[in-house]
Amino acid sequence: MTVSVCIPTFNQSQYLVQAIRSVVNQTVPAAEIIVSDDCSTDDTAVVLQQLAQDIPTLRVLRKEKNVGIAQNVDACMRAATGDFVVRLDSDDFLGPTFIEQLSALLAKHPAAAYAHAAVQEIDQNGTFLRQRLLSRAPGFQASEEALQAAKKGYRVAANIIMFRRTALEAVNYSTGRPNYVEDFHLSASLAAAGFGNVYQSEILSFYRVWTDAGKTRQRRKLLEITGLYKVFDEVLEPAYKQRKWEVASLTRQRTSFACAQADCLGWNIYTPQEEAEITHALKNLSASGQTSFFIWIHSNGLGFIPNAYVKFMERLRLTVKQMLVKGKS
Known part of the structure; x- marks a missing residue:
């Protein structure tokens, strides 16, 4: 089974290197790393050009105009060729065994559309904040149970997820989804389409919560x-x-x-x-x-x-x- 890691980004060059390097340093390597730059106005293009020189698996897509979260994520994931597709936002990063552990779970549970895990919340400087854990037991959750749970909100610790590509294809990726809450809309659609999901209670990634001075x-x-x-x-x-x-x-x-x-x-x-x-x-x-x-x-x-x-x-x-x-x- 091959794994693609998709990193949609917009004006987050200060975090992008850490995100990409966390993929390079996995115990099980990704077949490709795809970064989709939503027409950033900072030095993202320069950072990506430098990284591409020594990371042969890195592919860079750049939008000619800003299209927003949902369309950028959609384009990034559609470009993936792996059996499993990781969505990683550019201000977050993976622990070294993320791909190894979650790909094994998806291989074990063919009815699961995605695998997800507990996360460590960090601030803009990388300082550890709270741990995000789900109250559910680890393991597989069938589609009907997932659909019932979805009415209370997006049931993941954070939006750092490994998808099965065939499941994304079945629900047409993120096309037509709202430009905010698109992740919740996608997970609910996967449950409605008959897919379950699988959860690992171990912390496998790091989710950044940063101060938004511009509100x-x-x-x-x-x-x-x-x-x-x-x-x-x-x-x-x-x-x-x-x-x-x-x-x-x-x-x-x-x-x-x-x-x-x-x-x-x-x-x-x-x-x-x-x-x-x-x-x-x-x-x-x-x-x-x-x-x-x-x-x-x-x-x-x-x-x-x-x-x-x-x-x-x-x-x-x-x-x-x-x-x-x-x-x-």
């Missing part, structure tokens, strides 16, 4: 909410109806997502028009009275009340998750 991530909130709507509207609800499963649980979960996302209305960074667009998107995700109440709460500066409750519940869930993980290990 770019916050300003993507409208895209995130719209993307969540598309996951439910385009993937989960049709799949549930096809299986004759009840959809009331999806309606409740849409409301839960909308209420949680409404906190952005208290950030005081949006223009009135942007706030109106976000409000419309939230109500599109869930038209419930509960959603409208949370929109009002956050829009009127009272978000500290539900936020305090959410933080308490997150600490409680984290404690329970750690206990469950220890019990299953």
